[in-house]
Amino acid sequence: MHIKAEPLPTPLPCTGARLRRLTRRTTAFYESYLRELDLRLTQYSILMHLGSAPQALTELADRLEMDRTTLTRGLRPLLRQGWVEERRGADARMRLYQLTDGGLAMRERAQARWAEAQLALEAVLGRSFADALNQRLEEALSRLKPALPEDN
Amino acid sequence: MHIKAEPLPTPLPCTGARLRRLTRRTTAFYESYLRELDLRLTQYSILMHLGSAPQALTELADRLEMDRTTLTRGLRPLLRQGWVEERRGADARMRLYQLTDGGLAMRERAQARWAEAQLALEAVLGRSFADALNQRLEEALSRLKPALPEDN
């Protein structure tokens, strides 16, 4: 009896795995443009959601739809660079964040680079395909709401 | 003169940010099913790409389309649990990985939970929408090839 050639396993299509794969590649694509500014895509997103009006951590996290604790740490490099400043308001529990002048300038430069990346991405994907993809993503986001804590 | 109410910034739609957001939520969705097995979605993906036939690290990384160094560390918990074993082949540089018997059993249990998650996800998104989304993701992956090292 001969030895079976073991085929490499090809798992069933997993939407989650595909999403992670595509996200890895897409992130790399954007970051190849942001690299000269030494900025990650996530950091860019945070910068773009900040303004001169102070926002509490949780409020900002909600708007970014990211975990509060992830944001806490994600803000650190931006604070270190002096692009964001932290204040305390009347409620001593809250930390309020806002862009500094330098942060505002940085945001503009970053947005310019981002726009190039976005255009280039749409060119690679094809405009109409990119539009359709964006719509699907948006729709998926609205259909897949995060599970509420369900206080039992 | 009165004080302007500073509106919170609403950045231009960024495909990358959207993808990251959706990936975060989707991963959380799958992992709520895999949690009882103490398995992350990434680890599940790795398990599903392993078999009884030994594969070199780089080969496995290519098939998973993930970074080689990420995989090195991603394999660690699986090795620790005894689901995967590492061997050395004729070429002393290579590390070959394959499932153990326990790993095979784990893979089956994990796949059952994953299947529930996948079905539930498709139910939440709607079958036809989920199918369409999957196709878009696949298509996007094939259009957005990673930049080759460009040996200058």
Next chain:
DNA sequence: GGCCTTTATGTGCATATGCACCTTATAGCA
């Protein structure tokens, strides 16, 4: 005002991610 609950945030832990750089084998070739 003191007590209890809720709210806002931080920290520890364990991965996930990928770039830059380092080490070790193997392969090619003079």
Next chain:
DNA sequence: TGCTATAAGGTGCATATGCACATAAAGGCC
């Protein structure tokens, strides 16, 4: 047979991610 280029992997560093747990301040009530 050496010498050199290349291939396979690992490590250090800096973030990204999110759960479980801890702390402190605010709010409500009696």
